[in-house]
Amino acid sequence: MSLSRRFFLKSAGVAAASFGAVPSFLLRTAYAQNPAANPSSKDRPILIAIFQRGAADGISMVVPFGDSHYASVRPQIAIPAPQRSSTEAALDLDGFFGLHPSLGSLKPIFDAGHLAMVQAVGSPDNSRSHFDAQDYMESGAPGNKSVADGWLNRYMQADPSPKGTAPFRAIAMSSNMPRSLLGPAPALAMTKIQDFDVRGGGRGPAGDMYSAFEAMWHNETFDAVKMLKDANPTRFQPENGAVYPNQPFSQSLLQIAQIIKADVGLEVAFADLNGWDTHANQGAVAGQLSNRLREFGDGIAALYRDLGDRMRNVVILTMTEFGRAIKQNGSGGTDHGHASALFVAGGPVKGGKVYGKWPGLAPDKLFEGRDLALTTDFRDVFAEILTKHLHTKDVARVFPGYTPHQSLGLL
Amino acid sequence: MRHKSLLSIIFLLLVLSVVNASPAPRELTEQEKVTHVLNRLAFGPRPGDVDRVQSMGIRQYIEQQLHPEQINDSAADTRLSQLPSIHMKMDDLMDKYPEPQQIAQRSGIRNPKAGDKDAAQDRARLQEYMRVNGLERPQQLLQELESQKIIRGVYSERQLQEVMTDFWFNHFNVYWNKGQDKWFTTDYEINVIRPRALGKFRDLLMATAKSPAMLFYLDNHLSTTPNMVAPLSAVTAARLANPNAPLSPTIQAAAAKQGKGKRAGINENYGRELMELHTMGVDGGYTQKDVTEVARALTGWTIDRPRDGARFIFRPAMHDRGEKIVLGQKIRAGGGIEDGEKVIDILAHQPSTAHFIATKLVRYFVNDNPPEPLIEKVAATYMKSDGDIREMLRTIFYSGEFMSADAYGQKTKSAFGYVVSAIRAVNGETDGNPRLAQLLGKMGQPIYQFVAPTGFPDRTDYWISDGSLIERINFAVNLTSNKIPNTRVQLTSFPDPKAAALYLGSPEFQKR
Numbered sequence: 001m002s003l004s005r006r007f008f009l010k011s012a013g014v015a016a017a018s019f020g021a022v023p024s025f026l027l028r029t030a031y032a033q034n035p036a037a038n039p040s041s042k043d044r045p046i047l048i049a050i051f052q053r054g055a056a057d058g059i060s061m062v063v064p065f066g067d068s069h070y071a072s073v074r075p076q077i078a079i080p081a082p083q084r085s086s087t088e089a090a091l092d093l094d095g096f097f098g099l100h101p102s103l104g105s106l107k108p109i110f111d112a113g114h115l116a117m118v119q120a121v122g123s124p125d126n127s128r129s130h131f132d133a134q135d136y137m138e139s140g141a142p143g144n145k146s147v148a149d150g151w152l153n154r155y156m157q158a159d160p161s162p163k164g165t166a167p168f169r170a171i172a173m174s175s176n177m178p179r180s181l182l183g184p185a186p187a188l189a190m191t192k193i194q195d196f197d198v199r200g201g202g203r204g205p206a207g208d209m210y211s212a213f214e215a216m217w218h219n220e221t222f223d224a225v226k227m228l229k230d231a232n233p234t235r236f237q238p239e240n241g242a243v244y245p246n247q248p249f250s251q252s253l254l255q256i257a258q259i260i261k262a263d264v265g266l267e268v269a270f271a272d273l274n275g276w277d278t279h280a281n282q283g284a285v286a287g288q289l290s291n292r293l294r295e296f297g298d299g300i301a302a303l304y305r306d307l308g309d310r311m312r313n314v315v316i317l318t319m320t321e322f323g324r325a326i327k328q329n330g331s332g333g334t335d336h337g338h339a340s341a342l343f344v345a346g347g348p349v350k351g352g353k354v355y356g357k358w359p360g361l362a363p364d365k366l367f368e369g370r371d372l373a374l375t376t377d378f379r380d381v382f383a384e385i386l387t388k389h390l391h392t393k394d395v396a397r398v399f400p401g402y403t404p405h406q407s408l409g410l411l
Numbered sequence: 412m413r414h415k416s417l418l419s420i421i422f423l424l425l426v427l428s429v430v431n432a433s434p435a436p437r438e439l440t441e442q443e444k445v446t447h448v449l450n451r452l453a454f455g456p457r458p459g460d461v462d463r464v465q466s467m468g469i470r471q472y473i474e475q476q477l478h479p480e481q482i483n484d485s486a487a488d489t490r491l492s493q494l495p496s497i498h499m500k501m502d503d504l505m506d507k508y509p510e511p512q513q514i515a516q517r518s519g520i521r522n523p524k525a526g527d528k529d530a531a532q533d534r535a536r537l538q539e540y541m542r543v544n545g546l547e548r549p550q551q552l553l554q555e556l557e558s559q560k561i562i563r564g565v566y567s568e569r570q571l572q573e574v575m576t577d578f579w580f581n582h583f584n585v586y587w588n589k590g591q592d593k594w595f596t597t598d599y600e601i602n603v604i605r606p607r608a609l610g611k612f613r614d615l616l617m618a619t620a621k622s623p624a625m626l627f628y629l630d631n632h633l634s635t636t637p638n639m640v641a642p643l644s645a646v647t648a649a650r651l652a653n654p655n656a657p658l659s660p661t662i663q664a665a666a667a668k669q670g671k672g673k674r675a676g677i678n679e680n681y682g683r684e685l686m687e688l689h690t691m692g693v694d695g696g697y698t699q700k701d702v703t704e705v706a707r708a709l710t711g712w713t714i715d716r717p718r719d720g721a722r723f724i725f726r727p728a729m730h731d732r733g734e735k736i737v738l739g740q741k742i743r744a745g746g747g748i749e750d751g752e753k754v755i756d757i758l759a760h761q762p763s764t765a766h767f768i769a770t771k772l773v774r775y776f777v778n779d780n781p782p783e784p785l786i787e788k789v790a791a792t793y794m795k796s797d798g799d800i801r802e803m804l805r806t807i808f809y810s811g812e813f814m815s816a817d818a819y820g821q822k823t824k825s826a827f828g829y830v831v832s833a834i835r836a837v838n839g840e841t842d843g844n845p846r847l848a849q850l851l852g853k854m855g856q857p858i859y860q861f862v863a864p865t866g867f868p869d870r871t872d873y874w875i876s877d878g879s880l881i882e883r884i885n886f887a888v889n890l891t892s893n894k895i896p897n898t899r900v901q902l903t904s905f906p907d908p909k910a911a912a913l914y915l916g917s918p919e920f921q922k923r
Contacts (some may be wrong), residue, residue: 053863128683128702129693131865175855177876190878195853200887212913213884221877272864279630279680330676331633337685368699 002251045313045348045389047179048256048269048303051138052296052320054276055130058340058372059323059361060289061103062117062354066096069361073327077334088285101285102120102293103279105301106343113352114304114311115345116410120356121376122322123287126368128336130277136173137378138179140399149183151398152268155386156185158394165226166265173252173271181270186220193234193255197225231260242306250271250299257306260314267390273299276320280331303344312347314388315411319378325370326361338371342381348389348411355408380404384411435818444469444577447819450923451776451792452476452808453570455832458904466507473808477609477801479569479787487566493842494555494562501598501623502720508549508594514541549593556587556597557851557858558843564831565841575608575800576600577827578775581866583619585628587859591717592627596859597625612768612798613759616689618920620755621723623714629681629864632713633707636731639675677731682706686758692770695763705758707731708742708750724906725751769803777818779870785812790875820922823871826854828923829883833890833915834895834898841898850895875921887916 024104036277064070065081079100082092091107097119099107109115111397125142127133136142149157156170170176170187181187190196198210214222236258252271259266275292282289300316307314323340339359343352359365359373367373383404386392388411395404441448445464452473464472475482491497496504515522520542523530541547561572580600587596603622607615619625626632682705686697715722725748734744740757742750758764769789773781784854790808796802807813824832830851834841840898841847851858855874861867889895891902893909905911914920 110731127693128699129687130863131687132693173875175853175876175879175882176873182872189876189883191853195880196881198881199888209888209909209912213916216913216917217880221880224877225881277680277863279678280633329678330635330637331630331678333630333678337680 003316006125031100043313044265044267045315045391046260046267046269047152047385047390048253048271048314048316049274049317050132050300050318051178051180051270052276053130053134053272053274054278054320055133055322055324056276056320056338056340057278057282057289057324057334058119058121058320059326061100061283061293061343062093062119062311062341063090063100064096064119064361065090065098067358067361069090073361075328076332077282077328078123079284093354096358099195100290100293101298102290105298106345109301109304109345110352114347114349115343116349117341117343117354117411118356118376118381118408119341119354120339120340120359120372120374121378121381122339122374124374124377125201128184128322128338130321130336135179137321139318140379140382141401144324144401147400150178150180150272151382152180153183153185153187154398155390155392156187156268156400158397159390159392160185167227168222168259168264170268171256171259171270173255173269178270178272179290181268184244187268188221188224191252193228193258196228227264231262231264233258233264236261239303240305240308242302244302244306245295245296245298247299249295250302253299253303254306257303260307260310278324278333279335280333282333300343300345311408315346315348316346317382317385318343322392324356326366327370338367339374340372342378344381344385344410350410355410376408377402377405380406381410383409385407434645437814439814439819441465443819444814447814448472448808450820450832451813452574454564454574454828455835455923457835458838469918476569476571477804479572479609481612482568484568487563487568487841490562490566490842491559494559496552496555497559497597498603499597500720501594504552504594504597505718505720507545508547508552510549511537539845552593552597553587553859554845555847556600557845558847560600560858561606561831561841561843561847562829565825565839565843571804572605572608576605578772579604579608579615581861581869582771583625584861584864584866585624586862587738588862591630591721592624595622595624595627596719598622609801609804610799612793612800613755613766615712615800616759617752617755619689620685620709620751621712623717623723625681626712626723627717629684630678631681631706631709632717632774634678634681634710634712635675635729636707636710636733637676638731639729654887677703677706677710679703679706682709685709685754688864688866688907690758690764690767691761692763692767695761695767697738704735704737705754707733708735708737711748712751759798762790762794765790765798768798769793772803772807773812775822775869776804778821779812779814779823782812782817785810820919822923823874824921824923825867825869826851826856826879826883827873827919829854830886833887833920833923836915836920837891837900837902837911839890839898839900841895841916842896844895845922846896847898850882850886853879854886855879883921884916887912887920891915 037139060079071078079098080089082098083089087101089101091101091104092098093110106115123133123136125133125136125144138150139147140154141147144262152170156324167188170181172181172187172189173187173191175191177187177189179235198213232271238244244254249271256269256271273296278289304311319342320340322336322338324334324337326337329335357375359375363369365373379399379402383395383399384407386395386398392398424815445461446456448469449460449464496508514537518537520536520540521533523533561713567573583600583604585592585596587593599622600764603618607618616824679702683702685705686695686702687693691697711726713724713726713729716726727747730747735742735750737757742753753919758788766786770781773789775784778786785807788810789803792803792806812818830847848858856867890898891900891908893899902908902911905914
């Protein structure tokens with residue numbers, strides 16, 4: 001956020017207080033006079049990337065109830081085909097696919113045309129290692145271990161924004177910088193906005209200490225601390241009746257919404273959610289996976305609702321490192337598989353549709369005889385979002401050695 | 412002429428020798444060497460440690476640390492006596508630290524949920540019941556385990572053993588919060604990892620494979636032959652997986668269909684991570700087929716009475732007795748527990764295992780980018796010494812690569828390494844207060860609570876982000892101004908608390 005704008009708003013606030021109403025025409029005039037502090041920052045495209053770590057079961061999220069093999073490969077953990085007025089069954093999306101009932105809060109977004117799914121998507125690399133597969137998806141370079149930075153960081157390198165040094169261009173809500181954002185372009189990682197402050201600062205000798213640390217480290221962290229304190233994002237309460245579940249993932253999304261509302265120049269946000277590695281007792285409409293899906297879906301639904309109108313420039317993209325084996329294993333769970341499903345939500349999304357070619361669950365259609373085959377490379381989806389939403393000019397730089405095969409028409 | 416040309420040749424040789432010699436690597440001073448050893452074999456020096464090690468000699472110190480059994484550690488032990496659970500047997504742990512549902516069952520008092528009528532009253536009655544019967548919450552187990560680790564890190568004289576316990580726990584990571592692991596993890600660290608931290612790698616591997624903590628964490632306890640004679644009922648399986656959770660409607664439905672819906676078959680989770688993370692490494696040369704075969708060989712390795720004592724047991728009825736071929740080696744049909752033991756032996760003797768373990772050790776002790784020649788040397792030591800951890804460490808500690816400017820101060824401390832070394836540096840007096848573990852979580856290292864089997868990464872860029880940096884600086888300020896509960900510092904080597912805070916919060920102190 002530019003200083004001039006911040007100071008102007010402050011003085012406008014004073015004026016408003018004395019006149020008793022916000023003089024919006026005055027604000028407009030002021031913006032016109034100061035193009036650097038442009039209100040179109042509200043129209044800046046924003047990408048929120050969400051990683052489901054542990055390999056989420058794609059066919060439990062976007063259930064292929066129309067595939068005749070589905071129920072038989074999963075005798076105990078299949079999600080029943082949609083039944084009218086039943087909450088114990090998949091929610092029909094298009095007559096073939098259904099949404100897991102615990103993702104029910106996402107259904108209205110699908111119906112409103114702002115949520116799309118991609119089925120049978122993932123990485124062409126056949127690794128079933130969580131670590132490698134996450135690494136490949138986050139580096140954007142499957143099979144290539146020599147790519148040191150993350151795909152989102154390379155996006156920022158390829159497209160230096162006009163305010164190239166803005167510390168809030170990319171934020172991860174985690175204590176460690178995720179691989180997706182690692183690299184030379186500046187990004188921030190934090191878990192709680194309130195904690196992002198040098199305590200023992202303030203008046204007296206402790207205040208000196210703050211400057212001493214700043215001089216010692218001379219990096220952007222301290223600028224960011226000051227700017228965030230000034231912007232004070234936590235003053236923004238959820239709007240439009242949005243209720244964020246009191247779980248860490250949802251609280252991360254709430255804070256992303258607050259940072260968006262504080263208008264500090266956010267372009268890329270990142271959050272993740274663990275616990276998808278359901279090797280045992282995965283459950284069906286209820287149970288372990290269902291609980292996790294509810295946390296995931298309710299959080300995203302709250303974010304969508306809270307951002308309201310602002311969603312017109314926001315795209316939420318979810319991802320997971322691979323899917324799970326098609327057959328349930330001996331412990332009522334699923335072992336590591338291949339392709340999975342992902343979600344894309346937001347104003348620019350051509351939603352209300354399940355994208356991707358369905359490879360089928362017949363034994364001869366499975367990858368290596370056991371897993372969902374891949375029909376969409378995850379980079380095709382990521383590249384489409386980068387190109388059409390963030391207007392990247394240099395997608396080739398973001399995905400080294402890869403030329404996107406297809407544009408699904410998601411946006 | 413001849414004379415002149417000879418001179419010019421000599422001159423040329425001189426020039427070449429200067430050009431050829433890469434800039435002479437800076438020799439570490441004696442004091443740097445001592446500091447380096449204390450930063451790597453220990454969690455950093457306490458005041459006076461550098462002088463002490465300098466006068467006893469670096470070699471002597473290293474040899475002493477390699478033999479923790481010969482070091483008197485009674486001072487640390489005394490401090491640990493305030494933590495009852497770390498001295499208890501597993502069956503007693505389960506009795507004394509039950510889940511709230513179990514207490515409700517035993518006492519007949521309803522376990523109140525938020526919003527229940529009379530919730531406050533029920534809660535008070537439950538608390539009273541727990542007090543009278545000397546019961547504690549399972550969360551207390553985690554706090555004591557965390558305190559134990561911090562106290563040992565700060566005060567144990569067996570510093571290298573603590574460094575290696577931290578290293579191996581992370582290598583064989585389990586997640587405290589996963590179901591029964593709440594009761595298994597204390598035993599895992601204290602009886603499985605620590606006593607073997609400097610022994611033979613194969614013994615450590617075998618002990619983890621047979622530990623309830625690992626069997627539960629990576630689901631092997633559920634893995635069975637697809638043709639199990641007496642199928643595990645859905646109810647039993649669910650109870651094994653999460654003994655304290657109420658049965659879900661799904662499971663109940665499955666139980667109703669019992670007989671039709673038998674729950675039998677392998678679970679690949681452990682088999683895969685055993686090769687990928689514990690032994691050969693992801694590029695170590697195994698296939699999906701090997702994963703399945705290893706999982707088959709390990710069927711029947713499970714947990715006896717998981718809610719009452721919990722011990723490793725081999726159950727023949729769960730075991731797949733067919734032939735297996737693991738990495739080209741045949742395991743004949745008809746075997747029992749020895750199938751799994753054979754697998755552990757095959758894996759422990761793979762050259763790729765030697766290389767993988769050597770790489771991780773060299774990365775930890777030398778540099779984020781471990782020098783390949785040293786990795787080769789350490790891997791060779793592994794193969795020669797039958798995977799002797801102590802011998803591998805000797806190879807590292809006495810190598811030129813270790814005692815070099817390319818290693819000195821080149822590693823970033825983990826959050827745990829940072830906090831413990833900070834308390835040591837200011838002669839802190841602490842009871843290992845739970846607040847410290849909480850702060851570690853904020854710095855990105857919730858100890859015993861890393862969900863994935865990979866453990867925390869060992870890289871600079873993982874440990875230092877903006878958020879964690881701010882937390883580290885705040886910790887330096889709070890520690891030196893005595894704002895952490897039951898933790899007092901003695902700033903004898905600093906003019907004032909501010910100077911101490913600036914030292915502990917400096918970029919240099921984040922390094923080891």
